[in-house]
Amino acid sequence: MRITAVAAAPVRLAIPYPLYPGVGAGTKIEWGKRSRFTPLRPTPMLEYVLVRIETDEGVTGWGEAQADIGFFGETVEQVRAAVADYMGPQLIGKDPMDRERLQGVIDYRGNGCAKSGISMALHDLAGKAMGVPVSVLLGGRMRTHVPVAVEVAGGKPDAMAQACVDLMAQGVRAFKPKVGGDPDADADRLRAIRAAVGPDVSIRADANQGYSPKEAIRLCRLCERHGVGLELLEQPVAVHDLPGMAFVRRSVDTLIEADESCFTPQDALAIIRHEAADVLNIKLGKAGGFLGAMKIAALAEAAGLKCVLGTGFGLGLEIAAKAHLYAALEQVTDAVEFTELSLHANLLRPPWDTRLALPLEDGRLPVPDGPGLGVELDQDQAAQSRAMPAST
Numbered sequence: 001m002r003i004t005a006v007a008a009a010p011v012r013l014a015i016p017y018p019l020y021p022g023v024g025a026g027t028k029i030e031w032g033k034r035s036r037f038t039p040l041r042p043t044p045m046l047e048y049v050l051v052r053i054e055t056d057e058g059v060t061g062w063g064e065a066q067a068d069i070g071f072f073g074e075t076v077e078q079v080r081a082a083v084a085d086y087m088g089p090q091l092i093g094k095d096p097m098d099r100e101r102l103q104g105v106i107d108y109r110g111n112g113c114a115k116s117g118i119s120m121a122l123h124d125l126a127g128k129a130m131g132v133p134v135s136v137l138l139g140g141r142m143r144t145h146v147p148v149a150v151e152v153a154g155g156k157p158d159a160m161a162q163a164c165v166d167l168m169a170q171g172v173r174a175f176k177p178k179v180g181g182d183p184d185a186d187a188d189r190l191r192a193i194r195a196a197v198g199p200d201v202s203i204r205a206d207a208n209q210g211y212s213p214k215e216a217i218r219l220c221r222l223c224e225r226h227g228v229g230l231e232l233l234e235q236p237v238a239v240h241d242l243p244g245m246a247f248v249r250r251s252v253d254t255l256i257e258a259d260e261s262c263f264t265p266q267d268a269l270a271i272i273r274h275e276a277a278d279v280l281n282i283k284l285g286k287a288g289g290f291l292g293a294m295k296i297a298a299l300a301e302a303a304g305l306k307c308v309l310g311t312g313f314g315l316g317l318e319i320a321a322k323a324h325l326y327a328a329l330e331q332v333t334d335a336v337e338f339t340e341l342s343l344h345a346n347l348l349r350p351p352w353d354t355r356l357a358l359p360l361e362d363g364r365l366p367v368p369d370g371p372g373l374g375v376e377l378d379q380d381q382a383a384q385s386r387a388m389p390a391s392t
């Protein structure tokens with residue numbers, strides 16, 4: 001089997017509100033300083049690139065890549081061009097089953113989201129060709145359902161608590177509020193959430209690099225003193241401050257997770273060498289796809305660390321892809337983050353349009369069991385959401 005075409009199509013979805021509202025709302029380094037709002041993007045939106053890989057045997061694989069300059073450092077224009085103009089042409093004529101080799105062929109510096117979109121499409125294609133789910137390609141289907149966590153935008157304590165209560169009514173049982181401004185005010189936010197959701201719900205906190213090391217230690221100590229029961233604190237300090245993150249980790253009982261500091265397997269190794277985190281956050285877009293994600297998980301296993309699969313946002317293919325990864329990875333034991341469920345409907349065809357969506361049954365999503373990713377995009381909906389950026 002040979003690859004005959006690789007196509008990339010931008011997709012843009014409006015969302016009701018930005019997840020990170022800005023300064024004074026629980027985070028001091030996110031959108032307030034690094035706004036997503038520009039003349040080309042005046043309203044809250046999420047952007048993606050759909051990837052389609054075709055073969056001479058008629059089997060087609062689909063993937064999707066997130067595009068977000070603030071977190072991943074890749075715009076939708078960059079991801080489209082990287083897939084269609086640079087990486088795609090390298091794949092023409094090659095055997096799509098050679099996934100490890102092909103990942104090496106497109107292993108340009110950075111570009112994790114573009115690589116991830118191709119990785120997803122190659123795995124979907126290989127699974128369809130072999131008649132097995134992607135989770136089987138990744139090592140086996142250990143689990144059939146995924147517990148779900150959802151991120152909560154920073155804001156006033158009662159508003160954040162109410163957002164969690166509303167999501168609980170939809171079956172969500174794990175939350176990751178955004179913090180990272182003032183540790184005392186943030187501790188009040190987390191206490192309000194705990195009081196509202198009760199003792200049996202997981203609360204993680206994500207600082208998005210918003211603290212100094214000593215501020216992060218203060219937040220953890222306040223939460224420990226007031227019985228907030230924080231499952232973990234994610235990315236308390238700046239990306240490259242691994243000594244600072246190690247200082248936080250040594251100083252508190254709360255588990256510390258690396259997110260922005262952990263894109264690649266090499267990043268994971270640096271975190272392990274610095275003893276800077278207890279938990280590694282894996283996202284397909286950071287790791288450049290399934291193979292990078294599996295390598296980070298292997299490093300974590302060897303070092304005795306846990307892993308969390310974080311929100312990368314997705315149209316539906318990404319949701320399925322993360323469910324397959326969770327099903328196959330033993331060291332990911334806790335809830336997987338699918339914040340997009342709370343922001344927009346997915347673009348999948350029935351029955352997965354409702355099965356991979358809120359409300360949840362028992363706080364979990366089912367892992368698709370069909371060949372490949374086991375889900376199909378609704379092409380009409382995708383076409384309606386197609387967006388060529390205004391600059392091209």
Ligand SMILES: [Mg+2]
Nearest residue numbers: 206234235259
């Ligand atoms: Mg994060």
